[in-house]
Amino acid sequence: MTFDWPTALPLIFAGLMGLAILIYVILDGFDLGIGILFAAAEDAEQDTMIAAIGPFWDANETWLVLAVGLLLVAFPLAHGVILTALYIPVFVLLLGLILRGVAFDFRAKVPTERKHRWNRIFFLGSLIASLAQGYMLGVYVLGLDVGLGGMAFGVLVAFCLAAAYAAMGAAWVIYKTEGELQKKAVRWLRTALVLTALGMAAVSLATPFASPRIFDKWFVWPEMLYLSPLPILSALLFLWLWRQTFHLPKPDDRHSLMPFLTLAAIFALGFAGLAWSFYPFVVPDRLTIWQAASAPESLAIILAGTVVVLPVIIFYSFYAYRVFGGKATDLTYD
Amino acid sequence: MDPLILSRIQFGANISFHILFPTITIALGWVLLFFKLRYNATNDSAWMRAYFTWVKVFALSFAMGVVSGVTMSFQFGTNWPGYMEKVGNIAGPLLAYEILTAFFLEAAFLGIMLFGFRRVSNRIHTLATVLVAGGTTVSAFWIIALNSWMQTPAGFEMRDGVAHAVDWWAIIFNPSMPYRLTHMLLASGLTVSFLIAGLSALRYLTGDRSESMWKALRTGVFTAAILIPIQIFAGDQHGLNTLEHQPQKIAAMEANWNTGPNVPLVLFALPNEAAKENKFEIAIPDGASLVLRHSTSGVVPGLNDYPGNHPPVFPVFWGFRIMVGTGILMLLVSWSAAFFLKRRHSLPKPLAMLMVPMALSGWLATLAGWYTTEIGRQPWLVTGVLKTADAVGPVAGSHVALTLAIYLVLYVLLLIAYLGVLVHLALKAAKDGDNSPLPGVLNAPMSQPAAGE
Numbered sequence: 181m182t183f184d185w186p187t188a189l190p191l192i193f194a195g196l197m198g199l200a201i202l203i204y205v206i207l208d209g210f211d212l213g214i215g216i217l218f219a220a221a222e223d224a225e226q227d228t229m230i231a232a233i234g235p236f237w238d239a240n241e242t243w244l245v246l247a248v249g250l251l252l253v254a255f256p257l258a259h260g261v262i263l264t265a266l267y268i269p270v271f272v273l274l275l276g277l278i279l280r281g282v283a284f285d286f287r288a289k290v291p292t293e294r295k296h297r298w299n300r301i302f303f304l305g306s307l308i309a310s311l312a313q314g315y316m317l318g319v320y321v322l323g324l325d326v327g328l329g330g331m332a333f334g335v336l337v338a339f340c341l342a343a344a345y346a347a348m349g350a351a352w353v354i355y356k357t358e359g360e361l362q363k364k365a366v367r368w369l370r371t372a373l374v375l376t377a378l379g380m381a382a383v384s385l386a387t388p389f390a391s392p393r394i395f396d397k398w399f400v401w402p403e404m405l406y407l408s409p410l411p412i413l414s415a416l417l418f419l420w421l422w423r424q425t426f427h428l429p430k431p432d433d434r435h436s437l438m439p440f441l442t443l444a445a446i447f448a449l450g451f452a453g454l455a456w457s458f459y460p461f462v463v464p465d466r467l468t469i470w471q472a473a474s475a476p477e478s479l480a481i482i483l484a485g486t487v488v489v490l491p492v493i494i495f496y497s498f499y500a501y502r503v504f505g506g507k508a509t510d511l512t513y514d
Numbered sequence: 515m516d517p518l519i520l521s522r523i524q525f526g527a528n529i530s531f532h533i534l535f536p537t538i539t540i541a542l543g544w545v546l547l548f549f550k551l552r553y554n555a556t557n558d559s560a561w562m563r564a565y566f567t568w569v570k571v572f573a574l575s576f577a578m579g580v581v582s583g584v585t586m587s588f589q590f591g592t593n594w595p596g597y598m599e600k601v602g603n604i605a606g607p608l609l610a611y612e613i614l615t616a617f618f619l620e621a622a623f624l625g626i627m628l629f630g631f632r633r634v635s636n637r638i639h640t641l642a643t644v645l646v647a648g649g650t651t652v653s654a655f656w657i658i659a660l661n662s663w664m665q666t667p668a669g670f671e672m673r674d675g676v677a678h679a680v681d682w683w684a685i686i687f688n689p690s691m692p693y694r695l696t697h698m699l700l701a702s703g704l705t706v707s708f709l710i711a712g713l714s715a716l717r718y719l720t721g722d723r724s725e726s727m728w729k730a731l732r733t734g735v736f737t738a739a740i741l742i743p744i745q746i747f748a749g750d751q752h753g754l755n756t757l758e759h760q761p762q763k764i765a766a767m768e769a770n771w772n773t774g775p776n777v778p779l780v781l782f783a784l785p786n787e788a789a790k791e792n793k794f795e796i797a798i799p800d801g802a803s804l805v806l807r808h809s810t811s812g813v814v815p816g817l818n819d820y821p822g823n824h825p826p827v828f829p830v831f832w833g834f835r836i837m838v839g840t841g842i843l844m845l846l847v848s849w850s851a852a853f854f855l856k857r858r859h860s861l862p863k864p865l866a867m868l869m870v871p872m873a874l875s876g877w878l879a880t881l882a883g884w885y886t887t888e889i890g891r892q893p894w895l896v897t898g899v900l901k902t903a904d905a906v907g908p909v910a911g912s913h914v915a916l917t918l919a920i921y922l923v924l925y926v927l928l929l930i931a932y933l934g935v936l937v938h939l940a941l942k943a944a945k946d947g948d949n950s951p952l953p954g955v956l957n958a959p960m961s962q963p964a965a966g967e
Contacts (some may be wrong), residue, residue, distance in 0.1 A: 236627070237545065245583070246614075249610060252602075253598075256602035260907065264591070264908055270592055282581060289938070408808075419897075475603045477603075486608075486613055489614040493622070500622045
């Protein structure tokens with residue numbers, strides 16, 4: 181096979197988009213999850229939980245803008261097809277993101293007696309946004325055009341993704357806090373893990389049956405062999421994390437970041453499974469990444485910028501996380 | 515219901531709500547940097563108090579801008595898929611560069627700017643403020659480049675009905691781009707200076723005479739007084755540029771129905787498109803010819819040259835007049851306030867009372883200006899390339915109507931909450947005066963009232 185840019189560029193952009201989505205799901209996953217866990221937290225705990233995500237959530241959400249932006253600029257046809265098919269769920273997602281984003285800021289600036297209201301809105305917005313993302317994932321897996329059964333599946337995935345985000349949130353709280361709240365977060369993590377495992381199993385079982393093409397990829401030798409490490413590794417990581425939750429928090433707070441990293445790895449494995457199943461389609465069984473891609477010269481100019489800027493972005497994102505490393509303290513503007 | 519008109523209203527509502535907040539953050543970032551640099555230079559804590567009052571407004575406005583901006587990035591696909599299909603090769607890279615070079619920069623350093631004062635050195639904190647302010651401006655650069663390209667497209671060719679880039683320099687620096695960018699950056703500066711002046715005037719009226727109030731008030735008033743004549747000049751140049759490249763827009767702005775010399779400058783009228791005439795017209799003879807061609811016999815384009823291919827006259831005509839009228843009011847108010855502050859070192863009460871509602875004059879003028887230029891581009895989405903009607907998606911009208919209704923309710927509620935918080939922050943700052951715990955000083959207690967403040 182000879183290398184040529186018109187073939188390579190859409191592939192590179194599919195990879196970049198996948199990376200952006202994965203980073204988004206992991207990063208915004210934990211702050212959406214913390215929003216969901218708000219319902220189970222006391223007032224003072226809520227302030228600490230906000231302090232644990234305050235400096236980051238903006239940058240986290242920017243990865244969603246990048247992912248949607250890459251879909252928009254690299255695969256404009258797919259962007260149109262997917263978003264018009266998911267018109268209402270996308271709207272619900274945006275509603276949730278708007279509510280939680282502003283509630284985050286309002287709760288700290290309104291007179292104290294109104295803070296409760298914005299806390300509730302923060303919880304609701306986070307929950308709605310997570311549910312909408314899960315629903316969209318479920319419907320996308322089934323190929324977008326779905327009947328009532330497909331919608332029901334979407335709802336199931338919605339609750340499981342919300343649980344997965346709650347698990348991420350709990351893992352982040354374990355990393356960023358100490359004392360009672362940290363112990364509470366361990367219990368949250370255990371509950372959320374069960375639902376997360378259920379959700380991943382449901383999506384994994386449904387995906388091959390959504391399309392015969394994917395079924396062949398999964399259950400025909402030798403492709404089966406290439407895929408098999410993904411579910412096996414995921415299951416092992418789940419079990420290991422489950423066992424670990426009984427020993428958390430550890431003396432001297434050792435390994436407090438471990439649950440978060442393990443969950444991120446599980447997300448990455450699940451995501452790789454989806455990518456493997458759908459490749460080379462960007463709209464399942466309808467548009468391949470080459471059919472949906474922009475003109476090569478436009479992709480090339482974006483790639484040139486990306487190659488220069490993305491490492492810088494990753495570098496200063498790490499820097500920002502390092503500045504606010506360690507346990508969360510009260511968040512003040514000074 | 516017609517999805518086209520509903521989608522247009524929805525996009526208009528979303529982008530109108532969105533633009534309010536970048537208009538504030540673009541210039542407020544630089545004002546905050548100014549406060550910070552003054553503090554660094556003078557060690558006067560009043561500058562830092564002004565900084566901490568306004569950094570909260572910045573944080574809130576930024577959050578409102580981010581969430582409404584995320585909505586925008588989805589709107590292209592949900593409502594206007596035809597847009598990216600036709601001109602995606604041009605719009606895509608411009609949007610991508612905005613995300614890559616601006617959004618991440620702002621978002622990553624915003625955390626340090628807002629909460630990092632005691633975690634990084636003063637120098638890094640100042641740098642973070644520079645990067646956030648720079649990020650907002652770079653963001654404006656890319657999005658204005660794209661919008662201007664839609665107004666006056668250049669540097670591309672059509673192949674199989676799809677726009678392909680030929681010359682990126684010509685695409686980015688298309689004919690109207692430098693004018694529009696200048697006009698918008700100045701508009702942002704004016705919006706922020708009137709906001710600061712207005713809320714400081716509110717503090718002044720409640721009896722606050724603290725140093726931080728004076729510093730903010732003076733910064734707002736003097737910045738406004740300096741920027742407004744520059745803006746009037748820049749706006750005039752922008753108008754001449756529009757005359758050259760989009761004459762039909764000028765014809766609608768002036769409600770001029772027939773091409774010819776000695777065209778009057780219409781001050782007031784109710785343009786009637788069916789009858790092709792103005793009702794209740796009050797006009798200055800030869801005014802438009804004089805303004806646009808610098809000669810009473812100058813020929814001004816009329817709507818008769820563009821039958822069925824010109825924008826709706828009424829909103830463009832009135833949008834333009836509201837913008838210009840607000841601008842003139844801004845000139846009068848800022849210069850009077852500057853006079854009193856400079857010569858009398860005080861502010862007459864009636865003037866202060868006028869300045870409070872003028873806090874939102876920048877928003878009014880910015881919106882009116884954008885309505886003029888955006889409606890003035892119709893029926894085109896991209897002038898000469900793509901009509902708005904051909905870009906709308908296949909979504910059912912009822913879906914668009916439902917989401918539109920919820921967006922509108924949400925935006926109204928959020929605006930009320932936002933303005934409520936601005937007033938609350940101003941009154942609280944007025945009450946604290948110079949007695950608020952000195953922020954940013956190393957011996958201050960490590961934890962001031964939690965995220966609650």
